[in-house]
Amino acid sequence: xxxxxxxxxxxxxxxxxxxxxxxxxxxxxxxxxxxxxxxxxxxxxxxxxxxxxxxxxxxxxxxxxxxxxxxxxxxxxxxxxxxxxxxxxxxxxxxxxxxxxxxxxxxxxxxxxxxxxxxxxxxxxxxxxxxxxxxxxxxxxxxxxxxxxxxxxxxxxxxxxxxxxxxxxxxxxxxxxxxxxxxxxxxxxxxxxxxxxxxxxxxxxxxxxxxxxxxxxxxxxxxxxxxxxxxxxxxxxxxxxxxxxxxxxxxxxxxxxxxxxxxxxxxxxxxxxxxxxxxxxxxxxxxxxxxxxxxxxxxxxxxxxxxxxxxxxxxxxxxxxxxxxxxxxxxxxxxxxxxxxxxxxxxxxxxxxxxxxxxxxxxxxxxxxxxxxxxxxxxxxxxxxxxxxxxxxxxxxxxxxxxxxxxxxxxxxxxxxxxxxxxxxxxxxxxxxxxxxxxxxxxxxxxxxxxxxxxxxxxxxxxxxxxxxxxxxxxxxxxxxxxxxxxxxxxxxxxxxxxxxxxxxxxxxxxxxxxxxxxxxxxxxxxxxxxxxxxxxxxxxxx
Amino acid sequence: xxxxxxxxxxxxxxxxxxxxxxxxxxxxxxxxxxxxxxxxxxxxxxxxxxxxxxxxxxxxxxxxxxxxxxxxxxxxxxxxxxxxxxxxxxxxxxxxxxxxxxxxxxxxxxxxxxxxxxxxxxxxxxxxxxxxxxxxxxxxxxxxxxxxxxxxxxxxxxxxxxxxxxxxxxxxxxxxxxxxxxxxxxxxxxxxxxxxxxxxxxxxxxxxxxxxxxxxxxxxxxxxxxxxx
Amino acid sequence: xxxxxxxxxxxxxxxxxxxxxxxxxxxxxxxxxxxxxxxxxxxxxxxxxxxxxxxxxxxxxxxxxxxxxxxxxxxxxxxxxxxxxxxxxxxxxxxxxxxxxxxxxxxxxxxx
Numbered sequence: 001x002x003x004x005x006x007x008x009x010x011x012x013x014x015x016x017x018x019x020x021x022x023x024x025x026x027x028x029x030x031x032x033x034x035x036x037x038x039x040x041x042x043x044x045x046x047x048x049x050x051x052x053x054x055x056x057x058x059x060x061x062x063x064x065x066x067x068x069x070x071x072x073x074x075x076x077x078x079x080x081x082x083x084x085x086x087x088x089x090x091x092x093x094x095x096x097x098x099x100x101x102x103x104x105x106x107x108x109x110x111x112x113x114x115x116x117x118x119x120x121x122x123x124x125x126x127x128x129x130x131x132x133x134x135x136x137x138x139x140x141x142x143x144x145x146x147x148x149x150x151x152x153x154x155x156x157x158x159x160x161x162x163x164x165x166x167x168x169x170x171x172x173x174x175x176x177x178x179x180x181x182x183x184x185x186x187x188x189x190x191x192x193x194x195x196x197x198x199x200x201x202x203x204x205x206x207x208x209x210x211x212x213x214x215x216x217x218x219x220x221x222x223x224x225x226x227x228x229x230x231x232x233x234x235x236x237x238x239x240x241x242x243x244x245x246x247x248x249x250x251x252x253x254x255x256x257x258x259x260x261x262x263x264x265x266x267x268x269x270x271x272x273x274x275x276x277x278x279x280x281x282x283x284x285x286x287x288x289x290x291x292x293x294x295x296x297x298x299x300x301x302x303x304x305x306x307x308x309x310x311x312x313x314x315x316x317x318x319x320x321x322x323x324x325x326x327x328x329x330x331x332x333x334x335x336x337x338x339x340x341x342x343x344x345x346x347x348x349x350x351x352x353x354x355x356x357x358x359x360x361x362x363x364x365x366x367x368x369x370x371x372x373x374x375x376x377x378x379x380x381x382x383x384x385x386x387x388x389x390x391x392x393x394x395x396x397x398x399x400x401x402x403x404x405x406x407x408x409x410x411x412x413x414x415x416x417x418x419x420x421x422x423x424x425x426x427x428x429x430x431x432x433x434x435x436x437x438x439x440x441x442x443x444x445x446x447x448x449x450x451x452x453x454x455x456x457x458x459x460x461x462x463x464x465x466x467x468x469x470x471x472x473x474x475x476x477x478x479x480x481x482x483x484x485x486x487x488x489x490x491x492x493x494x495x496x497x498x499x500x501x502x503x504x505x506x507x508x509x510x511x512x513x514x515x516x517x518x519x520x521x522x523x524x525x526x527x528x529x530x531x532x533x534x535x536x537x538x539x540x541x542x543x
Numbered sequence: 544x545x546x547x548x549x550x551x552x553x554x555x556x557x558x559x560x561x562x563x564x565x566x567x568x569x570x571x572x573x574x575x576x577x578x579x580x581x582x583x584x585x586x587x588x589x590x591x592x593x594x595x596x597x598x599x600x601x602x603x604x605x606x607x608x609x610x611x612x613x614x615x616x617x618x619x620x621x622x623x624x625x626x627x628x629x630x631x632x633x634x635x636x637x638x639x640x641x642x643x644x645x646x647x648x649x650x651x652x653x654x655x656x657x658x659x660x661x662x663x664x665x666x667x668x669x670x671x672x673x674x675x676x677x678x679x680x681x682x683x684x685x686x687x688x689x690x691x692x693x694x695x696x697x698x699x700x701x702x703x704x705x706x707x708x709x710x711x712x713x714x715x716x717x718x719x720x721x722x723x724x725x726x727x728x729x730x731x732x733x734x735x736x737x738x739x740x741x742x743x744x745x746x747x748x749x750x751x752x753x754x755x756x757x758x759x760x761x762x763x764x765x766x767x768x769x770x771x772x
Numbered sequence: 773x774x775x776x777x778x779x780x781x782x783x784x785x786x787x788x789x790x791x792x793x794x795x796x797x798x799x800x801x802x803x804x805x806x807x808x809x810x811x812x813x814x815x816x817x818x819x820x821x822x823x824x825x826x827x828x829x830x831x832x833x834x835x836x837x838x839x840x841x842x843x844x845x846x847x848x849x850x851x852x853x854x855x856x857x858x859x860x861x862x863x864x865x866x867x868x869x870x871x872x873x874x875x876x877x878x879x880x881x882x883x884x
Contacts, residue, residue: 113565118579176586180583181579184578188575215585218588219589233684233704235683243601243608252597255854315862574837577836585846589854599859622796630789632789640779644779748831756822756827759823763799763818768803768815
């Protein structure tokens with residue numbers, strides 16, 4: 001085992017840790033401790049998650065009736081703000097800014113991220129972006145869809161595009177700074193002996209995510225700026241009136257936003273690698289393949305964006321190339337799924353709550369990924385583009401994948417973050433509810449899309465009502481499923497039983513320090529002498 | 544180009560050390576800031592890259608309109624500005640060198656020179672913008688008749704839109720750079736920098752050189768392409 | 773805790789400065805010569821030379837680690853990906869493509 005000098009007994013919650021070392025709001029708002037910043041992020045993104053969720057409740061209610069319940073305008077604003085908030089203010093920062101922020105320094109044996117003050121700045125930028133976007137919401141919202149496509153957002157805009165776009169722009173810089181911090185930290189802050197081949201897979205996947213954040217997000221920033229200039233000057237390079245091409249906006253937007261989809265799934269894959277290995281009590285199968293598949297996904301993510309433009313008037317030849325390249329993404333994704341499954345094979349699998357979420361992730365992500373292949377097929381996409389099939393596809397990846405992984409990771413590391421355990425029975429119940437609610441919400445949407453129901457309309461032909469009602473029913477179950485963990489986790493903060501250093505019997509540096517950790521994580525820099533996931537023979541662990 | 548490797552051993556500065564708590568060694572800290580700065584510059588490359596991509600696309604779509612627009616650009620002012628920026632890069636590099644050698648007076652001198660060159664650049668740029676406004680070459684806000692090549696007036700707006708976005712973003716980076724240099728100057732007066740601690744000078748120097756490089760590409764693309772026709 | 777840093781010679785820095793000024797003059801002068809499409813090629817080549825000089829000497833990448841150089845190259849590569857692929861779309865949009873009935877497939881890509 002790695003040598004760590006901590007000299008503290010198993011129960012340490014009463015001792016000084018990062019949570020109780022200082023008190024008062026100043027000690028939080030001016031902290032540079034990566035763990036406290038992670039907690040600030042958890043609070044902020046939870047808030048935004050429920051705001052975005054409330055929008056979803058709104059439009060799912062609207063879709064109970066074929067002619068719609070709200071006006072078309074209200075509906076457009078609801079789904080647009082749902083997308084903007086969920087993508088830029090929940091999914092993108094979800095795992096990197098919270099769990100990875102908390103864990104990467106600990107996992108590599110460092111005292112903090114390379115740039116602690118930049119880390120705090122990134123949180124403030126996130127908050128500033130969120131405030132701007134909420135301002136847009138309260139003024140009436142945006143009705144362009146989360147993609148801000150011109151000319152909806154420029155010539156024909158009738159909503160608060162500028163405020164929302166600047167909100168996203170600001171949050172983008174928050175994301176860039178997080179990614180930059182991770183890249184430098186992983187390169188320069190590893191403890192002695194922590195070689196690249198000993199890095200936990202969670203670190204690998206977040207490193208790959210950092211690369212995407214750094215390489216992609218600036219392009220989103222300049223695209224939104226050009227959009228803003230176009231709104232201010234009333235002409236611009238996306239304006240067909242002077243020969244501009246709106247499709248160029250889509251090129252630039254998706255150059256970021258397709259890789260961003262992998263910002264929203266790669267960290268989740270890292271969490272699943274950790275959980276599957278821990279609850280199978282077995283070394284991860286094919287470590288090198290899982291690690292390099294993260295890097296392969298990061299690289300490939302930048303050469304497939306055109307599959308969002310198949311029916312826009314993009315060159316047929318470019319579309320062909322994009323289609324083939326999109327298929328290639330399936331290879332590293334499949335490698336991960338196969339390796340997780342192989343890890344469980346002949347392992348000593350225990351079904352604790354994090355593992356339930358991980359299993360949910362593997363199944364749902366597989367469905368989401370495979371339907372992605374349908375959409376990467378040119379001819380199929382012509383029929384399914386802009387239908388509920390697409391909506392169902394990316395919700396299987398984003399919600400069935402990333403949110404499941406986030407919930408799994410939160411449950412897995414909760415005892416480390418807070419030093420408390422939550423109710424096992426309630427958490428299993430909630431995981432089940434979320435799984436059922438999720439599938440009931442989104443599976444009918446595959447069928448709706450296949451039958452031809454377009455997305456982003458407030459009304460639909462009456463024959464689609466049955467499936468829409470099912471979907472709304474599922475959404476209400478899903479909503480309950482998300483509120484239960486919110487309640488029992490808050491409850492656990494005060495009443496939960498104290499967690500030991502290593503409640504799951506997991507390997508990894510983070511489980512060798514007290515729960516919650518002290519401010520500088522390690523009293524002495526650890527020296528790493530062995531690979532990650534060094535689970536002994538199954539019998540020993542059980543015994 | 545052999546370099547002198549100077550093993551520096553100086554008296555400890557006023558604040559005993561600039562090593563922040565989470566780094567093990569000064570070297571690790573320096574490595575981290577260098578890598579962080581370069582990573583930041585990559586984001587800047589891609590930030591400007593979005594506009595360069597737009598430029599490439601539209602120049603290919605409307606070559607005649609772009610060529611006709613170039614004749615409205617003032618090559619003399621653009622060329623002068625290029626030279627001014629190159630000079631500022633030299634003084635910035637000399638400032639970093641002065642910090643590395645603990646030459647306080649040189650450091651202050653070269654920082655001030657860099658700021659003067661940067662200000663000259665912005666003033667010249669301001670005159671250019673003013674001329675464009677007077678000539679009615681600001682798309683959307685003040686677009687005139689475009690008398691010399693009216694047949695291209697339509698598409699030429701795209702070039703001028705890009706011109707203002709690209710040079711405007713560049714100028715904004717210059718202004719930020721001047722702010723950073725003022726911060727360095729104050730620190731330099733307080734004798735904060737010396738042979739064992741010059742990272743901020745070096746990092747802001749990298750940023751300044753990057754802004755110079757952006758202009759090195761903007762100058763031929765905006766001013767020189769087809770300006771004779 | 774002394775730091776070993778390679779400190780550039782003044783003559784090196786001034787030499788690079790002179791080269792940059794000369795190249796600026798060259799690129800301005802060449803733009804007055806009619807070379808057709810080659811004007812932009814020459815202009816960009818000179819710009820790349822100037823940028824390389826700045827990166828190599830002023831930004832001291834000649835003394836930096838392989839990692840920093842790798843990052844620098846990666847940035848350019850990604851810029852290339854964005855511009856080349858986007859440009860690829862626009863330059864192939866007008867290529868002849870006519871959907872044909874199966875019986876006429878041989879005519880695909882033909883002159884009409």
